[in-house]
Amino acid sequence: MEQSSAESRKPRVVIIGGGFAGIAAAQALAGSGAHIAILDSNNHHCFQPLLYQVATAALAAPEVAWPIRHIVRRQKDATVLMLTVRGVDTARKVVKTETCEIGYDVLIVATGATHSYFGHDWERSAPGLKTIADAAHIRRRLLLAFERAEVSVDPVERERLLTIVIVGGGPTGVELAGAISELARRTLPPEFRRADPSKARIILLEAGPRILASFPERLSQYARDSLERNGVDVLTDTPVDHIFEDRIVAGEKEIAASVILWAAGVQASPAANWLGVDGDPSGRIAVNGDLTVPGLPDVYVIGDLAFLTRPDGAPVPALAASAKQMGKYAGRVIRLRLKGRSPRKPFRYRDYGSLATIGRNSAIVKLGRLELTGFPGWLFWSVVHIYFLVNLRSRIFVAMSWIATYLTSNRGARLIAR
Amino acid sequence: MEQSSAESRKPRVVIIGGGFAGIAAAQALAGSGAHIAILDSNNHHCFQPLLYQVATAALAAPEVAWPIRHIVRRQKDATVLMLTVRGVDTARKVVKTETCEIGYDVLIVATGATHSYFGHDWERSAPGLKTIADAAHIRRRLLLAFERAEVSVDPVERERLLTIVIVGGGPTGVELAGAISELARRTLPPEFRRADPSKARIILLEAGPRILASFPERLSQYARDSLERNGVDVLTDTPVDHIFEDRIVAGEKEIAASVILWAAGVQASPAANWLGVDGDPSGRIAVNGDLTVPGLPDVYVIGDLAFLTRPDGAPVPALAASAKQMGKYAGRVIRLRLKGRSPRKPFRYRDYGSLATIGRNSAIVKLGRLELTGFPGWLFWSVVHIYFLVNLRSRIFVAMSWIATYLTSNRGARLIAR
Numbered sequence: 001m002e003q004s005s006a007e008s009r010k011p012r013v014v015i016i017g018g019g020f021a022g023i024a025a026a027q028a029l030a031g032s033g034a035h036i037a038i039l040d041s042n043n044h045h046c047f048q049p050l051l052y053q054v055a056t057a058a059l060a061a062p063e064v065a066w067p068i069r070h071i072v073r074r075q076k077d078a079t080v081l082m083l084t085v086r087g088v089d090t091a092r093k094v095v096k097t098e099t100c101e102i103g104y105d106v107l108i109v110a111t112g113a114t115h116s117y118f119g120h121d122w123e124r125s126a127p128g129l130k131t132i133a134d135a136a137h138i139r140r141r142l143l144l145a146f147e148r149a150e151v152s153v154d155p156v157e158r159e160r161l162l163t164i165v166i167v168g169g170g171p172t173g174v175e176l177a178g179a180i181s182e183l184a185r186r187t188l189p190p191e192f193r194r195a196d197p198s199k200a201r202i203i204l205l206e207a208g209p210r211i212l213a214s215f216p217e218r219l220s221q222y223a224r225d226s227l228e229r230n231g232v233d234v235l236t237d238t239p240v241d242h243i244f245e246d247r248i249v250a251g252e253k254e255i256a257a258s259v260i261l262w263a264a265g266v267q268a269s270p271a272a273n274w275l276g277v278d279g280d281p282s283g284r285i286a287v288n289g290d291l292t293v294p295g296l297p298d299v300y301v302i303g304d305l306a307f308l309t310r311p312d313g314a315p316v317p318a319l320a321a322s323a324k325q326m327g328k329y330a331g332r333v334i335r336l337r338l339k340g341r342s343p344r345k346p347f348r349y350r351d352y353g354s355l356a357t358i359g360r361n362s363a364i365v366k367l368g369r370l371e372l373t374g375f376p377g378w379l380f381w382s383v384v385h386i387y388f389l390v391n392l393r394s395r396i397f398v399a400m401s402w403i404a405t406y407l408t409s410n411r412g413a414r415l416i417a418r
Numbered sequence: 419m420e421q422s423s424a425e426s427r428k429p430r431v432v433i434i435g436g437g438f439a440g441i442a443a444a445q446a447l448a449g450s451g452a453h454i455a456i457l458d459s460n461n462h463h464c465f466q467p468l469l470y471q472v473a474t475a476a477l478a479a480p481e482v483a484w485p486i487r488h489i490v491r492r493q494k495d496a497t498v499l500m501l502t503v504r505g506v507d508t509a510r511k512v513v514k515t516e517t518c519e520i521g522y523d524v525l526i527v528a529t530g531a532t533h534s535y536f537g538h539d540w541e542r543s544a545p546g547l548k549t550i551a552d553a554a555h556i557r558r559r560l561l562l563a564f565e566r567a568e569v570s571v572d573p574v575e576r577e578r579l580l581t582i583v584i585v586g587g588g589p590t591g592v593e594l595a596g597a598i599s600e601l602a603r604r605t606l607p608p609e610f611r612r613a614d615p616s617k618a619r620i621i622l623l624e625a626g627p628r629i630l631a632s633f634p635e636r637l638s639q640y641a642r643d644s645l646e647r648n649g650v651d652v653l654t655d656t657p658v659d660h661i662f663e664d665r666i667v668a669g670e671k672e673i674a675a676s677v678i679l680w681a682a683g684v685q686a687s688p689a690a691n692w693l694g695v696d697g698d699p700s701g702r703i704a705v706n707g708d709l710t711v712p713g714l715p716d717v718y719v720i721g722d723l724a725f726l727t728r729p730d731g732a733p734v735p736a737l738a739a740s741a742k743q744m745g746k747y748a749g750r751v752i753r754l755r756l757k758g759r760s761p762r763k764p765f766r767y768r769d770y771g772s773l774a775t776i777g778r779n780s781a782i783v784k785l786g787r788l789e790l791t792g793f794p795g796w797l798f799w800s801v802v803h804i805y806f807l808v809n810l811r812s813r814i815f816v817a818m819s820w821i822a823t824y825l826t827s828n829r830g831a832r833l834i835a836r
Binding site for chain 1: 460461462478479480481483484485487488491492494497498499500501517518550551554561562565566568569571608609610611612811814815818822826828830831832833834835836
């Protein structure tokens with residue numbers, strides 16, 4: 001790429017991926033004297049914790065996705081390039097994209113994760129939720145199921161159309177199940193004349209013994225009760241055997257369904273191949289304490305793609321919070337490095353707690369010893385998520401969307417796009 | 419379709435199309451004793467006058483499109499069926515859809531219009547703007563042009579990438595040109611490092627001697643001056659000869675461009691074929707004074723699809739206002755008819771004026787003898803459009819989006835969707 005002679009003397013830091021980790025790294029490098037390039041195949045950063053609300057028509061996509069270049073617009077040392085990376089040549093120190101090569105002095109890889117179907121060919125039948133495009137696709141499927149039920153005159157087909165299965169009882173699965181239940185039981189019924197959306201069956205399948213297994217047992221039981229009160233069938237100890245376009249098989253159970261959603265497995269992006277290192281079974285790259293890749297001292301791996309353990313042996317969880325902390329740490333380490341200094345301490349993940357929402361007036365929160373459920377949990381969840389949105393405009397719009405949905409039960413983004 | 423025995427005794431009014439005309443007809447029929455079915459291939463009604471703002475990233479799609487069933491949710495005699503109509507059998511009085519047949523006693527056809535390329539094969543190279551999907555497609559092309567210019571290292575290619583041509587100087591063409599100029603000159607420049615969006619060439623081509631030909635000459639000259647002040651090249655008397663993926667040819671001029679938009683011709687939907695009647699050259703169906711089709715007394719044609727003249731010989735214009743008036747009139751006529759009475763007066767179009775916006779602080783308004791331009795015109799335009807939005811929520815969200823865009827010059831929906 002062309003670079004002015006002044007720029008070419010500056011150290012070049014290339015960041016692949018504009019998610020939580022990549023953006024945090026770029027911001028931590030502001031004013032470091034380096035020339036920073038952020039490469040992403042999308043033009044936008046996506047606030048993944050609220051993506052399920054786009055998938056369930058509560059929020060419009062632009063409310064949770066902002067151009068990466070808008071986020072770093074004031075950081076004049078950062079250039080955003082919308083490019084799809086094809087590989088990395090660590091010997092020549094260049095990133096290979098579909099149209100050009102970009103040289104680096106330091107590389108930060110923050111390409112995150114996508115769904116894992118554990119080797120099965122279920123992606124078409126059971127889409128997962130990681131990107132804005134995924135959310136639009138799921139929204140379309142969900143809304144079409146109700147539209148088709150309204151048109152159908154066959155009671156068996158109508159029952160199938162009104163059956164929605166979510167596979168995976170982690171936070172995403174629970175949030176989807178709760179929001180779909182609200183859509184079916186609160187938003188849609190007054191608008192349908194032939195089908196009854198409130199009779200929709202919403203089924204959450206979990207292979208393990210309890211949902212939200214990363215939370216204490218009491219909170220996980222609360223979440224289950226809360227979902228069941230809202231009409232969600234929660235089936236634990238129910239691993240899935242087969243998924244087809246129109247049904248799902250789990251042991252003895254065969255459920256005819258029109259929408260099957262996947263929230264069960266995560267696979268890291270293919271960056272281990274790019275770097276020529278071995279990933280773990282889910283594709284993650286084990287990193288050193290300073291987040292560099294063993295044997296590649298100029299390459300940092302951060303966010304969901306990185307695998308490292310805490311002093312107690314537990315892995316650092318794949319969360320927005322850990323991605324941001326890694327991004328900030330990597331940015332600071334590289335700043336020191338550019339001044340010829342070494343980092344004093346290895347990366348340490350700070351656990352500020354975890355939280356998951358279940359539906360209207362219902363969420364679970366764990367902050368150290370504090371545990372919240374019900375309305376207090378839900379209010380805390382809402383305030384935290386508004387706070388972490390990227391700017392004032394998003395905060396106002398999302399808050400107003402939530403208030404409108406809370407008051408009217410309508411969901412403002414029920415558009416079936418082509 | 420299944421119908422309860424009580425319903426089957428009610429007269430059945432079927433409305434094809436949930437645009438301005440169809441919705442107005444359904445609303446005018448509320449409580450008439452008829453069973454009303456609204457058929458549309460989309461689940462949403464689209465507020466077309468603001469579609470150009472979705473195409474230019476100022477508004478999110480859900481801000482100008484609402485589920486048809488949400489609009490008529492309180493009207494319990496109206497059923498909305500998301501179905502794609504394939505034809506009409508006027509002898510058997512059934513509407514044929516892709517999956518079933520729907521019988522009618524009275525049929526209202528309100529399927530509107532789409533683009534006309536006057537027989538040319540230009541649709542792929544020069545998309546037009548009629549639907550939410552069109553707007554998303556145009557937004558993607560526009561935003562990608564700037565992203566690619568930022569990545570490009572070839573100055574000639576970069577210049578082509580930053581050249582945008584709009585064909586057609588009617589209200590849609592003028593609104594697009596003005597909004598794209600704002601995007602390029604106000605919104606994007608602080609966020610780019612290599613390309614300079616403010617140097618983008620935005621060219622409006624008009625075949626006739628002046629833009630906005632339906633307005634008085636003074637207003638049309640004002641619009642031209644205002645566009646030119648905002649950096650838009652306005653070329654009148656410039657009919658287009660050829661359009662290719664990467665350039666447009668008009669007489670001696672050949673312009674290399676990355677985005678070419680079509681706002682020049684309108685073609686009615688294929689309903690004349692369905693009904694077995696002759697359409698005019700642009701596909702519109704000439705209707706009687708009571709909006710029925712000659713020879714088909716049970717079929718009403720309303721909105722952009724209908725052709726009829728005013729007492730002075732001028733055709734009723736294809737506008738949201740005339741579509742709404744026709745819908746209301748048809749609904750009332752059918753109410754009378756169901757009571758065994760005939761309409762007293764033929765449809766009469768009331769011209770409440772016309773208006774078009776050009777850009778920030780600039781619009782033209784003609785209301786009888788009153789003509790407004792500049793900031794007063796723009797304020798009037800804004801208030802009128804907010805007023806006509808479908809509900810309070812949309813009014814608040816669109817007004818707030820406009821205020822945010824006005825204050826910050828940012829545009830809130832700059833998402834490149836896949």
